[in-house]
Amino acid sequence: GDSVTQMEGPVTLSEEAFxxxxxxxxxxxxxxxxxYVQYPGEGLQLLLKATKADDKGxxxxxEATYRKETTSFHLEKGSVQVSDSAVYFCxxxxxxxxxxxxxxxxxxxxxx
Amino acid sequence: ETGVTQSPTHLIKTRGQQVTLRCxxxxxxxxxxWYQQALGQGPQFIFQYYREEENGxxxxxxxxxxxxxxxxxxxLNVNALELDDSALYLCAxxxxxxxxxxxxxxxxGTRLLVL
Numbered sequence: 001g002d003s004v005t006q007m008e009g010p011v012t013l014s015e016e017a018f019x020x021x022x023x024x025x026x027x028x029x030x031x032x033x034x035x036y037v038q039y040p041g042e043g044l045q046l047l048l049k050a051t052k053a054d055d056k057g058x059x060x061x062x063e064a065t066y067r068k069e070t071t072s073f074h075l076e077k078g079s080v081q082v083s084d085s086a087v088y089f090c091x092x093x094x095x096x097x098x099x100x101x102x103x104x105x106x107x108x109x110x111x112x
Numbered sequence: 113e114t115g116v117t118q119s120p121t122h123l124i125k126t127r128g129q130q131v132t133l134r135c136x137x138x139x140x141x142x143x144x145x146w147y148q149q150a151l152g153q154g155p156q157f158i159f160q161y162y163r164e165e166e167n168g169x170x171x172x173x174x175x176x177x178x179x180x181x182x183x184x185x186x187x188l189n190v191n192a193l194e195l196d197d198s199a200l201y202l203c204a205x206x207x208x209x210x211x212x213x214x215x216x217x218x219x220x221g222t223r224l225l226v227l
Contacts, residue, residue, distance in 0.1 A: 004154075032213030043116075043202055044155070044218040051213040089154055093213055098143060098206055099168055100216060102154030 002027040002094045006103035009087075013110050019077040021106045023064075023090035026071065031092040033057075033066055033073040034100070038087045047075075047088070080110045114139050116205050116219035124225045125193050133188045133222045135203030142207060143167070144186040145216060146178060149200040161186055162208075190224075198226045 007022040025033065032051045036044040048057030053068035062077045073090060090103040117136045125131050137144050143162045147155035157170035161180035175191040184205070190197055200223050204216035 034215065036218075043118075043220040044204075046215050046217060049213075049215050091154075098145060098160055098162075098208070098214065098216065099157045099170070100145070100147070100155070100204075101157070104154050105152075 002031070002092060002101050004090050004092055004101055004103035006088075006090050006106050009105075009107040011106060011108045013080055013108070015082055015110055015112050016079045017110075019075070019080045019084075019108070021075040021088055021090075021108070023073045023075065023103060024071055025073065025090075025092050027092055027094070030068065031094065033064070034091045034093070035062070035064055035073070035075050036089045036091060036102075038089065038105070040086075044089065080108070082110050082112055084108060085110045116203060116217055118201075118203050118219040118222050120222060121220065122223045122225075124227065126227050127193055127195060129193050129226075130189065130191045131193060131224060133190075133201050133203075133224075135186045135188070135205075135219060137184045137186070137203075137205035138217050140207060141205035141217070142184050143205060143214075144180055144184065145204045145206070146186070146188045147202040147204065148172075149202055149221070151199070155202055158188070193226045195226050198224060200224075 035047040048059045050057040050066040087105045145160040146158040149155040159169040164180045180186045200221045204218045206216045
């Protein structure tokens with residue numbers, strides 16, 4: 001079945017460091033891909049999405065490119081802030097109907 | 113534009129009881145999906161409702177059931193609660209049944225504790 005694998009956390013960075021969170025997927029066909037962010041005690045917020053190969057999703061300085069050849073959707077940000085500390089989830093939209101399959105999440109901690 | 117809202121925010125129940133969680137979808141959205149998020153894990157799909165009909169179900173037993181109303185709001189009902197049902201229950205709304213890769217927008221969740 002379809003699945004998503006994310007790099008294990010926590011990821012600890014200093015403010016203004018470069019961020020990469022790896023995400024790879026297994027799916028039949030070409031699913032839409034998403035990154036969601038969850039702040040402590042809150043629900044999930046959509047961060048960015050890509051619906052086809054080579055699409056780049058971007059929002060709030062975060063970017064991710066849909067790579068069909070490597071089945072990856074890595075999240076990057078050039079300069080993280082303390083306020084970016086949260087748990088980040090990679091997800092795919094499973095074919096057939098609107099079911100999101102999530103990775104286990106990666107906790108990011110940014111220190112001043 | 114009103115976002116997705118859920119009620120209640122927190123709930124404590126005892127094993128064997130029944131619970132109903134509620135969700136109001138984002139304005140203009142006709143699809144509601146429910147997810148269970150255990151502590152430290154990613155959300156797991158429970159089921160989805162599209163135009164008041166169940167449109168897919170995850171690997172959850174029949175004691176998890178739902179409804180969608182004509183205004184597209186939704187309820188999740190869980191009977192015969194078990195300790196493992198303790199989790200954050202998330203509702204997400206979207207427009208359409210998923211064929212176009214539409215994004216889902218989540219509410220803040222209901223945290224259920226079963227004692």
